[in-house]
Amino acid sequence: MEKAIGVIDSGVGGLTVAHELMRQLPKEKLIYLGDTLRCPYGSRPQEEVRSFTWEMVEFLLEKEIKMLVVACNTATAFALEELQQRLNFPVIGVIQPGARAAINFTHNNHVGVIGTEGTIHSHAYTNALKSIHAGIQVNALACPLFVPLVEKGILHGEQAEMVVKEMLYPMKKSNHIDTLILGCTHYPLLRETIQKIIGNHVTIISSSEETAREASTILEFNHLLQNSEETPQHQFYATGKLDIFSRIAKNIFSEPVNNFKTVTIEKAVIC
Amino acid sequence: MEKAIGVIDSGVGGLTVAHELMRQLPKEKLIYLGDTLRCPYGSRPQEEVRSFTWEMVEFLLEKEIKMLVVACNTATAFALEELQQRLNFPVIGVIQPGARAAINFTHNNHVGVIGTEGTIHSHAYTNALKSIHAGIQVNALACPLFVPLVEKGILHGEQAEMVVKEMLYPMKKSNHIDTLILGCTHYPLLRETIQKIIGNHVTIISSSEETAREASTILEFNHLLQNSEETPQHQFYATGKLDIFSRIAKNIFSEPVNNFKTVTIEKAVIC
Numbered sequence: 001m002e003k004a005i006g007v008i009d010s011g012v013g014g015l016t017v018a019h020e021l022m023r024q025l026p027k028e029k030l031i032y033l034g035d036t037l038r039c040p041y042g043s044r045p046q047e048e049v050r051s052f053t054w055e056m057v058e059f060l061l062e063k064e065i066k067m068l069v070v071a072c073n074t075a076t077a078f079a080l081e082e083l084q085q086r087l088n089f090p091v092i093g094v095i096q097p098g099a100r101a102a103i104n105f106t107h108n109n110h111v112g113v114i115g116t117e118g119t120i121h122s123h124a125y126t127n128a129l130k131s132i133h134a135g136i137q138v139n140a141l142a143c144p145l146f147v148p149l150v151e152k153g154i155l156h157g158e159q160a161e162m163v164v165k166e167m168l169y170p171m172k173k174s175n176h177i178d179t180l181i182l183g184c185t186h187y188p189l190l191r192e193t194i195q196k197i198i199g200n201h202v203t204i205i206s207s208s209e210e211t212a213r214e215a216s217t218i219l220e221f222n223h224l225l226q227n228s229e230e231t232p233q234h235q236f237y238a239t240g241k242l243d244i245f246s247r248i249a250k251n252i253f254s255e256p257v258n259n260f261k262t263v264t265i266e267k268a269v270i271c
Numbered sequence: 272m273e274k275a276i277g278v279i280d281s282g283v284g285g286l287t288v289a290h291e292l293m294r295q296l297p298k299e300k301l302i303y304l305g306d307t308l309r310c311p312y313g314s315r316p317q318e319e320v321r322s323f324t325w326e327m328v329e330f331l332l333e334k335e336i337k338m339l340v341v342a343c344n345t346a347t348a349f350a351l352e353e354l355q356q357r358l359n360f361p362v363i364g365v366i367q368p369g370a371r372a373a374i375n376f377t378h379n380n381h382v383g384v385i386g387t388e389g390t391i392h393s394h395a396y397t398n399a400l401k402s403i404h405a406g407i408q409v410n411a412l413a414c415p416l417f418v419p420l421v422e423k424g425i426l427h428g429e430q431a432e433m434v435v436k437e438m439l440y441p442m443k444k445s446n447h448i449d450t451l452i453l454g455c456t457h458y459p460l461l462r463e464t465i466q467k468i469i470g471n472h473v474t475i476i477s478s479s480e481e482t483a484r485e486a487s488t489i490l491e492f493n494h495l496l497q498n499s500e501e502t503p504q505h506q507f508y509a510t511g512k513l514d515i516f517s518r519i520a521k522n523i524f525s526e527p528v529n530n531f532k533t534v535t536i537e538k539a540v541i542c
Contacts (some may be wrong), residue, residue: 024374096491103295104484129277132487132496133297213375216403217488220367225403 002228003066004029004235005071005215008056011039012151012248013185013239014071017094019252020212021069022234025219029232031063037240040147041074042118054077057087058238064067066224069215070094071185071208073115079081079125091220093146097129097214098181098207103136105203110137112171112202115183120228143167143184149245150186153251160193168197181205189251273499274337275300275506279327282310282521283422283509284456285342288365290523291483291507292340295490296490299520300503301335304410308511311418312345313389324350328358330508336433337495340486341365342456342479344386348395361489368485369452369478370399373473376474381408383473385465386454388413396454410448414464421457421514424522427464435468443469452476460522469501 005025007184011034013114018032033056035041043050051074068083069089076093083091113125122256129136145163154160169248171177180202182188182216188206197203219225226232238245276296278289282305289303304327304504306312312320324346328339339354339362341347354362372381384396391413400407416434425431442448451473452465453459466475470510490496509516 024371024404026406064494090492092492097488100295100484100487100491104480132491133295133502135297209375213371214488216371216374217368217485218492220371220403221361221363221492229405244363 002126002226002230003224004030004031004232005067006057006060006063006065006071007032007055007069007071008060008075009034009071009185010041010052010074011036012245013147013160015249016188016206016208017069017211017251018070018234018236020206020208021215022088024212025216025226026211027228027232028219029226030234031060031065031235032234033059033247034236034238036238036242036245040116041072042073042116046078047173049074049078050082053083057083063235067091067215067219069211071211073119073120073124073184073207077119077122078165090222090224091125091227092214092218094185094207094211095124095183096128098183098205099125099212100132101205102129102132102179102181103209105205106136106172108176108178109133109135110139110176110178111123112177112180113138113140113183114143114146114168114171114180114187115140116147117144125181139171141168141171141175144183146190147186150189151248153247155189157194160190161197164190164197165194168194172198177202179203180204185188189248208253272503273497274335274495275503276490277305277328277331277334277336277339278342278344279324279331279339279346280305280456281312281323281345282307283505283516284418286520286523287456287459287477287479288340288342288482289360289479289505289507291479292486295480295483296487296497296498298499298503299490300497301330301505302336303505304330305507305516306510307513307516310335313387314345315345317349319435320345320349321353325352328354330402331375331450334506336360338363338486338490340482342482344390344395344455344478345393348390348393361495362388363482363485365456365478366395366399366454368481369454369476370396370428371403371485372476372481373400373450375451377407379447379449380404380406381410381447381449383448383451384409384411384454385414385417385439385442385451385458386411388415390454396452408447409463410442411446412439412442414458417455417461418457419461421521424518426460426522431461433469435464439465439468448473450474450476453478460519463531471530
């Protein structure tokens, strides 16, 4: 049996990463675990996030996985380094890929980052950007209303635009950035509305897309790319709240996606 | 002393990769070697290309390098795997990064690739694309007049447009692709003209940009990113033909680039 890519998230946002992995790496099998029971992680202390993250990893270690994608900004900020040190397969997070893509796309070295309050206050994106390119000017902005908007399924139209406009006002006002990182895995669902508000002169970077791209890079570098021509049978698990899980999944996988019919959503038991 | 990124190319085209490495990884020191004396490699037999490539690598092994970037499509197609197996530091080529970026950018899974006759006939891009995503339709086209055009410094204007239009005619006629890979390190210098001819609905992927992006990914994954705040002192070597080297370098580095003033171009002795 070919090994899978394990994907963990505090809840449903990581499904945008899973979707991109399925799109960019259609031969690869995914095993996704969303900790919807204890979601969100953003406001929890670092020690708790680390502990919850390890519980998710333990669940996936019982499956056959060859790579772990931490599809959660908070878990990436708090636990990535430790996971990379202690696991004997590649582990990638969602922060560095988005940062690197922004460095590639920006022409004026003014990069915006939006995310949850937890992510923005952790300065994880700013640190990732500056560690590679000290000359990047970062305009970071917390957009706490975006996750509830996505989870309610309000992605387009007047209400969505109103909220996005209000949240992005300080960034739009300063008018410097030419590149904007969506630093939360929920945000790709609001991408069109965000683009409409921020303007077409700004390149929007989806951390989800870029993480899938880098998963592909790292798999190949480690000779772990799938060779089999068999259709992968993905597995999706959540620890609770299957209603939101299903609603978000429907919004994300609305376009034809291979093998989506074979996806099963089960309730994982984490002791 | 901090170790450098070694960059090898059959000649001057790899300078577009060097430029992108300097832009996206401004803390990293580069040591570039262009085998301008024996350029081009495209029409040489595989065994000769492998042998020349190893001679370049031997030269760089006398310097302190932590990564090797094979900034030449022919050398990537013929020698990458062997270099990766035998060298004890990361080695990346220019083909896979461009292929992966195209898979990310395409929406209709119709990808165009243009390159020298050698690269196109090697099917290296088609193989790289298909190995990751079997559903990608590839329209590959050799554009043998583009390298001479670039080396003569004819990048814009009527003559450049006429040649580009003629070369791209079969691809433009079929009108399917939404993404076009510049599968030769010379071509980023013709990017604006190519975009004008192929149309704005096509996303152009520069293998040079994407290779620099993946160099960044692999350096970080291997904990090899530069920490020093010192200005890197790049070294540029060529085995001959410094006139073309200088002309191309001037075209590539026309925008303000950190440390370009400190670059020295010397003649390497390869026995």
